[in-house]
Each structure stands twice: as C-alpha cells, then as structure tokens.
Amino acid sequence: MSFYSFAKAVVYGVFKPIYRMEVIGKENMPKEGGVLLCTNHIHNFDPPIVGIVAPRPVHFMAKEELFSVPILGRLVPHLNAFPVKRGMSDREALRKGLKVLKDGHVLGLFPEGTRSKTGELGKGLAGAGFFALRTDAAVVPCAIIGPYKAFSRLKVVFGHPIDMSSLRNNKASAEETTEVIMNEIRKLIEAHKK
Template sequence: MSFYKFVVGVLSFLSKILYRVEIIGEGNIPSEGNLIIIANHKHFLDPVFMLVAVKNRKIIPVAKQELFSVPILKFFMKKVGAIPVNRDNPSISTFRAVLSEIKSGSVLGIFPEGTRADTYDFLTPKSGTTMFSIKTKSDIVPMSIISTFKLFSKVKVVIGEPIDMSQYYNRKVDKSEYQGIVQECFDVVVKNYKDNMGGIIPERTE
C-alpha cells in the first residue's frame, strides 16, 4: 500500500468517527484525464475532506508556500506530494511540478481563495488556477465543502460536474482574462455551497 493510500485511509477513518460525512457527486470525478479540483476554504481541515471525498484518483494538494516553513506540516505535505506555490506569482518550478504530477495521472487540488474565508463569505479566487488549467489542458471540477467543523457535526462535500475548459486550449488566452475565467468556475463552487448549506450552516443574523 502506498503512503498516500495509507494516509487517506487513516484520514477517512478518523473523519467518519469525528464527523457525519456526506459526499454528493462522487461520480463527477472522471477516472482518467487531466483534472483540477477547486474548492472553497473555510477551515484547516478542508484539505482532509477533499482527499477523503475522492476515492478513484490521487489528489495532489497545492498549498501556499508559507505552510512549508512549519516542520511537521512540511513533512506531512511532502509525504502526500503537496506542491508549494506562491499564491500571487506561481514560479516556473511550480508549473513544472504541477505539469509532472498531472502527466503522471494525479489530480491537482486547489483552494483558489488562497487563505481561509469566514463562514458566510468568499474571497476573490487567485488567477493562477486558470494558468494551471490551460497550460496542462485540465478540466476543472468544482467542490463545495460545507460544515461548521464542530466535532460530530455534519460535513457535506458537494462535487459538481466537470467544467469543460477546452475552449481555451487552442487559442491565445491573454492574462487579463485569467481572473474572469477562474471567477466563473469558482461561482459554481459558491452556488453549490449556498444551495446545500441549509440545515448545516445556521442562518446569518445581522
């Protein structure tokens, strides 16, 4: 058994003990083909639920490079193959690492907001996701992770249908378009989150 499968197995076991996990749309993850999963980011456990929600593909998380300065996190992330990235200006070496992983059949897991947002809010997604998708010819799967993350509470992971990005593969896409493209994809994440938050996230009171 690979270390990746071992880690995901342990995380899946623990998550089912500590939370009531419901996964919707597992069939929306293609068993082959280049793919990037994008998800909202509300809690430090989001990467865990992304990993345990996808059973038919290996997920390689893309994490902000600052996390790799923490020894324990650095050890764990390197073991599962996480790729450090400068959120505002991805480097050539980052792109090469992403390309290599996708070519090997792995799926990139990205939180485009770059950092955690409050329960009821969403941050502007970083445009680097668009570059990764176009350069590697990867479709994008929107994933919404919905929970208060209190122990024994419900966690609903909604996996949307893949977003076909092929319209951008064979034409020159100006960098000025990147933000609009990733925002359009992330809007699906937000919509699925809001459509499924009833009974999980308490109504907002002003």
C-alpha cells in the same frame, strides 16, 4: 499499501467519528486523465477532508512554511503535496502543478488562496484559470459546506466538469476563467446549503 493510502485510512478514521461527512457527486470526477479540482476554503482541515473523500489521490500545493515544521515537514511530501511560496508568483510551483496535470493526476487547488474568515466564498486568484487554460485537464468544481462542528453534518460536493472549450478557444484570460470556476463553486454551495 502506499503511505498515501495508509495516511488516508488513518485520517478517515480520525475524522469519521467527529464529522458526519456527506459526500455528493463522487461520480463526477473523471476516472482517468488530468483533473483540476477547485474547492472553496473554509477551514484548515479542508485539504485532508478533500483528500480522504475524493475518489482519486489528490496532489495539493501547500504553503512553503509547512515543509519546515518538525515531523509534519517530512510527512507532507509523501502526501502528494508540494511547496508554494505565498504572495508571489512561484514559477517552480506552477511548473510542478502543470506536470501533475499533464501526467494525468489530480491537482487540488483552493482558488481563493487562503481560507475564508467568514465562511463566505471569496474572490478567486488567477492561478486556477492559469492551470485550466494551460492544460487539457478536466476542471471539477468542489464545495465544502460546513460548519466544522463536532457531530454536525459536513458536506463535500463534487460538481460536473466545467466545459472549458469556449474559454480555451476564445483565449480567455486567467482571471476570467477563474471567475467562471468560482461561479460554479458558488452554484454548488447555493444548491446544497442546509
């Protein structure tokens, strides 16, 4: 068993009794090939929650500061995470993300760049559009619908892959493409809100 699989089982064991997780649309995740998984961001626990319920291992960009935290900093790279500098264009992180997708893996992104203080969906940054346009990866929207309250239901909804062909053919901008992705996340939230 890989460390990732072991950690996934441990984290699942921790979260399962606390949150009544309902996972919808797992079958929408392509079984192979690169996948850009774009999710809203409402809580610090979003990455582990998405990681344990996704049907395939997910690689996440994680803020650089996490890698210097004692103990956690040593574990994070084994959980398929790689560092990104916030508030600036981090070319190394962009290259790494492109490689994850081109190698046929799943790259998990929170297009808002930071968690929402209100729980409402914020504006997406251009990074999601950049990855969607620069690769042939399937783009799967995902919605986490809280609240994160003990013993209450937490939904994770995987949407159908977004048809990127017209955006790619028409040379859409990264910003326009991110907006399309955010709209799909918004639709999932609206459709599955309690």
